[in-house]
Amino acid sequence: MNNIFKPKQLNTVSKHSLPPSLEPTCVSQAVSHPEWRAAMSSELTALMSHGTWDLIPPPKDYKPVGCKWIFRIKRKADGSVEKFKARLVVKGYNQGPGVDYKETFSPVVKPATIRTVLNIAVMNGWCLRQMDVNNAFLHGMLSETVYMLQPPGFKDLSKPDYVCRLKKVIYGLKQALRAWYSALRSSLLQLGF
Amino acid sequence: MLVYVDDLVITGSDTQFVGHVVNALGSRFSLKDMGLLHYFLGVEVIPTHAGLFLSQHQYIKDILETQNMVGAKDISTPLSTTQSLHLLDGTTLVDSTEYRRIIGSLQYLSLTRPDICFAVNKLSQFMHKPTVTHWAATKRLLRYLKRTIFHGVHIRKAATPCLTTYSDADWAGNIDDRTSTSAYITFLGCNPISWSLKKHRVVARSSTEAEYCALANGASETLWLLALFHELGFPLTVPPSLLCDNLGATHLSFNPVQHSRMKHIQIDLHFMRDHVQKGILHVCHVHTQGQLADLLTKPLSRTRTELLRAKIGLADGSSILRGHIKEAARKSAGA
Numbered sequence: 001m002n003n004i005f006k007p008k009q010l011n012t013v014s015k016h017s018l019p020p021s022l023e024p025t026c027v028s029q030a031v032s033h034p035e036w037r038a039a040m041s042s043e044l045t046a047l048m049s050h051g052t053w054d055l056i057p058p059p060k061d062y063k064p065v066g067c068k069w070i071f072r073i074k075r076k077a078d079g080s081v082e083k084f085k086a087r088l089v090v091k092g093y094n095q096g097p098g099v100d101y102k103e104t105f106s107p108v109v110k111p112a113t114i115r116t117v118l119n120i121a122v123m124n125g126w127c128l129r130q131m132d133v134n135n136a137f138l139h140g141m142l143s144e145t146v147y148m149l150q151p152p153g154f155k156d157l158s159k160p161d162y163v164c165r166l167k168k169v170i171y172g173l174k175q176a177l178r179a180w181y182s183a184l185r186s187s188l189l190q191l192g193f
Numbered sequence: 194m195l196v197y198v199d200d201l202v203i204t205g206s207d208t209q210f211v212g213h214v215v216n217a218l219g220s221r222f223s224l225k226d227m228g229l230l231h232y233f234l235g236v237e238v239i240p241t242h243a244g245l246f247l248s249q250h251q252y253i254k255d256i257l258e259t260q261n262m263v264g265a266k267d268i269s270t271p272l273s274t275t276q277s278l279h280l281l282d283g284t285t286l287v288d289s290t291e292y293r294r295i296i297g298s299l300q301y302l303s304l305t306r307p308d309i310c311f312a313v314n315k316l317s318q319f320m321h322k323p324t325v326t327h328w329a330a331t332k333r334l335l336r337y338l339k340r341t342i343f344h345g346v347h348i349r350k351a352a353t354p355c356l357t358t359y360s361d362a363d364w365a366g367n368i369d370d371r372t373s374t375s376a377y378i379t380f381l382g383c384n385p386i387s388w389s390l391k392k393h394r395v396v397a398r399s400s401t402e403a404e405y406c407a408l409a410n411g412a413s414e415t416l417w418l419l420a421l422f423h424e425l426g427f428p429l430t431v432p433p434s435l436l437c438d439n440l441g442a443t444h445l446s447f448n449p450v451q452h453s454r455m456k457h458i459q460i461d462l463h464f465m466r467d468h469v470q471k472g473i474l475h476v477c478h479v480h481t482q483g484q485l486a487d488l489l490t491k492p493l494s495r496t497r498t499e500l501l502r503a504k505i506g507l508a509d510g511s512s513i514l515r516g517h518i519k520e521a522a523r524k525s526a527g528a
Contacts, residue, residue: 121245133222
């Protein structure tokens with residue numbers, strides 16, 4: 001007998017199938033559920049109230065970027081359903097550098113800094129307040145001109161070939177983070193930081 | 194104030210001023226005030242009578258659920274001490290997408306778990322070509338996480354705020370290319386603040402050399418933290434100390450001799466010596482038994498893992514969390 005044998009194959013596929021995803025992957029699946037429809041219209045209302053875009057006839061020599069809906073079930077820390085959330089995102093990967101965006105850098109906090117600040121707060125017995133900005137990116141002003149196709153499922157039937165000219169930043173744009181950062185920065189500076 | 198995209202945490206000595214800032218921001222943006230800090234970047238923050246407890250137990254539970262490993266048998270160490278991992282070990286390759294997904298989600302756990310840092314670092318070195326052995330090691334790590342699901346960093350009120358950095362290296366520990374691994378962990382009082390480990394890019398010819406690189410890495414992080422404390426308005430009075438378990442490296446940091454064997458790490462050498470001579474940093478020797486960064490450089494036995502884990506400041510928060518979860522359940526039932 002030689003010592004050559006076939007290696008044991010471990011099965012990575014378990015016999016218990018994974019639970020089916022509860023989140024729809026496209027609009028056609030979502031419109032049949034009232035909770036997802038409500039989530040989509042609340043997102044659109046938020047976009048409209050911020051005056052995010054104008055509907056204009058399609059410009060020549062310019063290819064508008066596409067957009068899509070993302071559906072997520074938001075859960076609390078203990079795993080219970082908090083809310084159904086729909087988000088309209090731009091397909092930022094179709095944006096061209098120099099054409100649709102220029103600067104994209106934006107700083108984020110380092111984990112070590114978080115722990116340091118928490119340590120200082122504990123040492124001095126300070127209280128920690130937490131908050132969350134609703135539709136953070138919609139506060140950022142867009143400095144470049146970007147054209148976007150109309151959101152799927154919510155097209156203006158009277159003007160089907162019109163496109164949206166973006167005035168504010170929306171999720172998925174490459175410069176979204178930077179625009180939000182500069183908006184937050186300027187208001188913090190005004191507050192005297 | 195900490196800002197992570199759209200999540201904000203504000204703290205300050207004056208509660209009224211904090212409230213004023215929150216209102217001023219709220220008038221500009223539509224804010225959702227979530228009250229006291231409880232859940233930030235997927236980390237649950239629980240106030241205890243001694244300080245704050247940071248835990249990612251829900252995140253671990255989610256990973257275990259996606260892998261159908263909630264009912265798996267648990268284990269007491271993250272990596273096996275007897276079986277070393279090679280790049281090519283003769284076993285068949287496995288699906289690298291799934292492997293990468295798990296390792297990627299485990300990397301995020303390093304926010305509150307310095308004890309699995311080494312295992313995650315080791316396993317991610319095989320990300321491009323995972324084999325059955327690596328997959329089994331990943332499953333073992335998940336079983337370790339299942340046992341220690343309620344462990345997290347407990348930030349306690351420190352009596353004397355002083356920075357201490359432990360640095361350690363595992364000389365020539367990578368079997369495939371004989372490079373070393375260096376690691377450091379920084380404490381403020383008794384709370385871990387910053388930790389990191391890195392596989393070297395060049396091969397070190399002596400253990401002193403590897404340890405010295407680790408010392409220099411730890412020193413630069415300590416200097417950054419010093420600057421951060423200064424910027425936040427908390428200048429530390431005691432100079433931070435660096436602890437290293439290699440006598441050669443310790444002596445080299447303040448003894449102005451130039452060994453022929455140390456010529457090629459001159460930058461690290463002069464960098465360290467400069468700061469030690471100015472009195473900014475203080476380098477001491479620590480016995481291997483008291484070396485806390487040991488946990489970050491090599492797989493250890495069960496007793497040593499448990500000992501170091503406790504010393505590092507990772508606490509079992511099951512009693513804290515159980516009370517917390519019960520209270521939350523009672524609140525939601527009452528509402």
